[in-house]
Amino acid sequence: MKGSIQIDKERCKGCVLCIDFCPEDCIRLSEELNLKGYFVVVFDDGKGCTACRSCALMCPEVAIEVSKS
Ligand code: SF4
Numbered sequence: 001m002k003g004s005i006q007i008d009k010e011r012c013k014g015c016v017l018c019i020d021f022c023p024e025d026c027i028r029l030s031e032e033l034n035l036k037g038y039f040v041v042v043f044d045d046g047k048g049c050t051a052c053r054s055c056a057l058m059c060p061e062v063a064i065e066v067s068k069s
């Protein structure tokens with residue numbers, strides 16, 4: 001199954017838990033700051049997201065939504 005995620009940048013606190021728990025290495029830390037001053041994470045669509053939802057389940061800020069495609 002192919003998937004993608006949407007990250008709410010203003011909720012993200014750059015804790016990188018989602019990066020640690022993504023089995024497909026689809027998420028990375030960017031150099032972009034949100035309004036609260038945290039570096040936010042971004043999704044890499046080319047890495048084979050399977051819509052497993054690990055990232056969304058681990059995010060303490062509920063900043064990630066997963067879509068199946
Ligand atoms: S787990 Fe949530 S708050 Fe932490 S870096 Fe990922 S999206 Fe941001």
Ligand code: SF4
Pocket residue numbers: 003004005021022023024025026027048049050051052053054055056066
């Ligand atoms: S849904 Fe799974 S594969 Fe897709 S970005 Fe999140 S943890 Fe990675």
